[in-house]
Amino acid sequence: MLVLTRRHNESIMIGDSVEVIVVEVKGDQVKLGIRAPKNIKVHRKEVYLAIQKENIDASKSVIDKIGEIGVIFKKKNEKK
Secondary structure, three states: OOOOOOOOOOEEEEOOOEEEEEEEEEOOEEEEEEEOOOOOOOOOHHHHHHHHHHHHHHHHHHHHHHHHHHHHHHHHHHHO
16 A cells, blocks of 8 residues: 655646545545546445445346246246
């Protein structure tokens, strides 16, 4: 992990297109501004993790549904 010290209105660059700026420091909170191209998604980590979990859950439900459909087709073929 790279650890950097920045003050109010100072920034860091991530690659050539993402800038992270210290907007405000108040007590134990730091407000950051992020300039990034629109094609780069920027989320708080807890939001990012929630999105990942939803995506995993959604993909599992599709697999479950495919299995259920397979059982239905198998039953229909056995009746013929």
